[in-house]
Amino acid sequence: MQDLDDRQRREVAYHRERAEKKRAALLAEPVALDVVRDDARRWWNAYWAAYTLLREMDLRHKHVLVVGCGFGEDAIRLSHLCDHVYGFDLSPDSLDIARQRAGRDAGRPIDLRQAAAEALPYDDGTFDVIVCIDILHHCDIPATMAELSRVAKPEAVFLADEIYTNSRIQKVREASLVERFLYPKVVDRIYQGDVYITEDERKLDERDLAAAKAHLNVQREDYYNLVSTRLVSGNVRLAEKADRLLLRLPRLGPLLGGRVVLLGRFRPVAAARVASTRAA
Numbered sequence: 145m146q147d148l149d150d151r152q153r154r155e156v157a158y159h160r161e162r163a164e165k166k167r168a169a170l171l172a173e174p175v176a177l178d179v180v181r182d183d184a185r186r187w188w189n190a191y192w193a194a195y196t197l198l199r200e201m202d203l204r205h206k207h208v209l210v211v212g213c214g215f216g217e218d219a220i221r222l223s224h225l226c227d228h229v230y231g232f233d234l235s236p237d238s239l240d241i242a243r244q245r246a247g248r249d250a251g252r253p254i255d256l257r258q259a260a261a262e263a264l265p266y267d268d269g270t271f272d273v274i275v276c277i278d279i280l281h282h283c284d285i286p287a288t289m290a291e292l293s294r295v296a297k298p299e300a301v302f303l304a305d306e307i308y309t310n311s312r313i314q315k316v317r318e319a320s321l322v323e324r325f326l327y328p329k330v331v332d333r334i335y336q337g338d339v340y341i342t343e344d345e346r347k348l349d350e351r352d353l354a355a356a357k358a359h360l361n362v363q364r365e366d367y368y369n370l371v372s373t374r375l376v377s378g379n380v381r382l383a384e385k386a387d388r389l390l391l392r393l394p395r396l397g398p399l400l401g402g403r404v405v406l407l408g409r410f411r412p413v414a415a416a417r418v419a420s421t422r423a424a
Contacts, residue, residue, distance in 0.1 A: 180225055357408070367398065368402065
């Protein structure tokens with residue numbers, strides 16, 4: 145693995161501490177598989193919606209890559225849908241937990257490696273499907289998307305479920321009154337003492353999304369979480385449903401959404417370079 149930059153070293157240090165805090169609890173319980181097994185679907189929830197799209201694909205014999213696999217949940221869940229699952233993560237401590245959980249809970253063997261998203265250890269044209277769950281906002285998006293495009297097969301599927309905030313809404317969030325008084329109270333309410341926000345991460349905005357989409361022929365772009373996970377807990381089902389219905393309205397999602405599910409197919413590398421230049 146190549147030398148890490150300062151941002152990546154901070155990420156590794158953060159996740160070392162987080163892994164130690166979470167290790168006992170994560171190894172005590174099996175990974176839940178309801179999102180891949182249950183026929184009753186939660187259309188209002190972005191994570192469930194992403195897995196509904198995955199379940200609708202014929203993944204059995206596909207090569208599927210999980211970007212930033214963390215403690216292994218998504219790689220393990222996907223191993224119950226397909227034969228060839230690969231995952232990588234920057235954190236060796238997270239990977240250690242992922243390997244132990246995979247040994248117990250995986251449906252099929254999983255190839256897990258330590259790597260940075262910006263410099264992948266895979267050959268060109270390896271993967272049929274690439275899955276990004278809450279990871280792009282930790283990365284250099286143009287470099288990461290270029291690498292993912294390199295290791296993807298022609299017209300491979302790309303699926304992302306990422307936190308998102310339009311830049312205009314982010315300016316409101318960063319206003320002095322909100323930053324000093326409202327935001328700390330909301331964080332306490334939403335995270336209830338288990339805050340998972342690294343020093344360098346920031347939510348995707350419309351410019352980041354454009355940089356990702358420059359590599360794709362987009363098929364779906366759906367928005368979730370207007371107030372859910374922003375002002376109320378993500379477990380308030382009525383809020384999630386209302387959010388999803390409102391954010392289906394034209395132009396409202398990209399402006400007010402707090403999470404985006406993006407589905408597309410990778411463009412040929414030359415076309416992606418042209419589109420990336422235009423997006424910049």
